[in-house]
Amino acid sequence: MTLSVDIARDLGGFRLETQFDAPDGVTVLFGRSGSGKSSVVKSVAGLLTPDRGRVRLGDRTLFDTRTRTNVPVHKRRLGYVFQDSRLFPHLNVRDNLCYTARVTGRGSRRPEDVGDLLGISHLLDRKTHALSGGEAQRVAIGRALLSQPDMLLMDEPLASLDGPRKAEILPYLETLRRETGLSILYVTHNMAEVARLATHIVLLENGCVVRSGAPSELLTDPDMVRVLGVRDAxxxxxxxxxxxxxxxxxxxxxxxxxxxxxxxxxxxxxxxxxxxxxxxxxxxxxxxxxxxxxxxxxxxxxxxxxxxxxxxxxxxxxxxxxxxxxxxxxxxxxxxxxxxxxxxxxxxxxxxxxxxxxxxxxxxx
The missing domain is CATH 2.40.50.100 (RNA polymerase II/Efflux pump adaptor protein, barrel-sandwich hybrid domain)
Structure with a gap:
């Protein structure tokens, strides 16, 4: 499902003015810290309101200043995974997984349906304080999936994890895309994640799109080294x-x-x-x-x-x-x-x- 974004907003001395299309697959928003990546995702999710512009997902308009359309967050049918898992400490894993689907009224799948996919079947009755960082983040992903979203938004989901935990969760993200076919908008400034996951890349710098395209084109373009970084080239x-x-x-x-x-x-x-x-x-x-x-x-x-x-x-x-x-x-x-x-x-x-x-x-x- 194609996501089309054309938005602008002043963010306290920082101007976000971004236009791109995210085709089916895993579109990675890549750029240095402060380039506007998270602001774009929050605008798509409805957590941040642009000053002007339009956001469309497939044939649905989520936001449009011209028609004064602004679909509420809970009706956008988007799954959001934050940097930290944001699990409810008073609920066990099973109840955390079911929470978003219960609140939005969407989703007929059971927790067991994502258990094998994300390797969390054995954790369903466990309290969240007993989870490792990687396990907690997989539960957060499962919670987003069980709401049956049209698209998954992932805002630096591995940023809070150490090296071993990142290595643990990356294969599950690969399996997620391969098994579900769900389109993903993925934010990161880690080139290893870009290289492993992206089917399309959008390079951001100072709130603007520098360039977008297939990994084979962007990652091997010498002129893009300035944006990507010499060490990560x-x-x-x-x-x-x-x-x-x-x-x-x-x-x-x-x-x-x-x-x-x-x-x-x-x-x-x-x-x-x-x-x-x-x-x-x-x-x-x-x-x-x-x-x-x-x-x-x-x-x-x-x-x-x-x-x-x-x-x-x-x-x-x-x-x-x-x-x-x-x-x-x-x-x-x-x-x-x-x-x-x-x-x-x-x-x-x-x-x-x-x-x-x-x-x-x-x-x-």
């Missing part, structure tokens, strides 16, 4: 598991050849997303030999972006995919890198973190 490749040898190295097929990564918990034939950071890609003018690095792909230089410092971001064509490499200006000059240059991208297997691999989410790439 990288590409997301579509891959398929083709072998699981006994030595603990999974063999993947990508459009440019083979990738070898530390054991991935996925069967042969599984489709994956693999995020490769620009800082983990080395370039060689000739195919190297005698290296410990297992991953060597033939590539061609598409573009270079030279910053004010010693670094250069190099955009590469790798089969049907695109990569980014971050090299020094000295290396780029010594290799004579320019658009059209053929070379090889070299990546260590251990450089790819398990948190940068998503199973079963390729649409939008």
């Amino acid at each position: 990288g590409a997301v490749l579509s891959a398929k598991v083709v072998a699981q040898p006994e030595d603990g190295i999974s063999e993947l097929l990508v459009s440019a050849g083979r990738l070898f990564l530390p054991a991935i918990d996925a069967p042969v034939g599984a489709e994956l997303r693999v995020r490769i950071l620009a800082q983990d890609v080395m370039l060689s003018a000739t195919r190297p030999a005698g290296l410990s690095a297992l991953n060597i792909l033939p590539v061609q230089v598409l573009a270079l972006r030279r910053g004010d410092g010693p670094g250069v971001i190099v955009q590469l064509q790798a089969g049907q995919d695109r990569l980014l490499a971050r090299v020094t200006r000295r290396s780029a000059d010594a290799m004579g890198l320019a658009p059209g240059t053929a070379c090889y991208a070299v990546m260590k297997s251990v450089a790819v973190s398990p948190t940068d691999i998503a199973v079963g989410l390729q649409s939008g790439l």
Whole structure:
């Protein structure tokens, strides 16, 4: 279900003026803190009223200043998941799950229906104070789902969790989209979450949309590094598991050849997303030999972006995919890198973190 947003509001010295369409799938609002991401989601939910504009979800108008339409929050049929779980401490998990559906009068599903999906079936009779941060957030997601929303709004749902808890919950978010087909508007400033979940990205800066589009286009555009951040610059490749040898190295097929990564918990034939950071890609003018690095792909230089410092971001064509490499200006000059240059991208297997691999989410790439 497509969400269309065209809104403006003055927020105490900050001007929010945002226009974008969020197609079916997971649309990620990405930007630095203070860029206006949460204000956009609150406007969609009805928790913040724009000065002017319109919000439409499918064929329903949720807000329109011209027609003076402003659908109340509880009638917008949106599920909202906040940064913290906001569970009711006097209710157990089962009653927390049922609360929103009971208040809105929507939803005929039982708590058990989301139990297996989110791995919380064994928690239904537990008090909320006995939940871990990751468990509490999964209950909050389940509560939103049981209200049978037309769309799920997730405002930095992992921001309050530590690394291990984030790693615990990300696979459930992937399963949620894959199993329910529910469209999601997802807010984050964490690039790993963008790379794993997004089928569409909206980049925000100072309250305005800088650009929007598919991850394969935006994440590998050298001109977007300024917005995305140099350390987070990288590409997301579509891959398929083709072998699981006994030595603990999974063999993947990508459009440019083979990738070898530390054991991935996925069967042969599984489709994956693999995020490769620009800082983990080395370039060689000739195919190297005698290296410990297992991953060597033939590539061609598409573009270079030279910053004010010693670094250069190099955009590469790798089969049907695109990569980014971050090299020094000295290396780029010594290799004579320019658009059209053929070379090889070299990546260590251990450089790819398990948190940068998503199973079963390729649409939008």
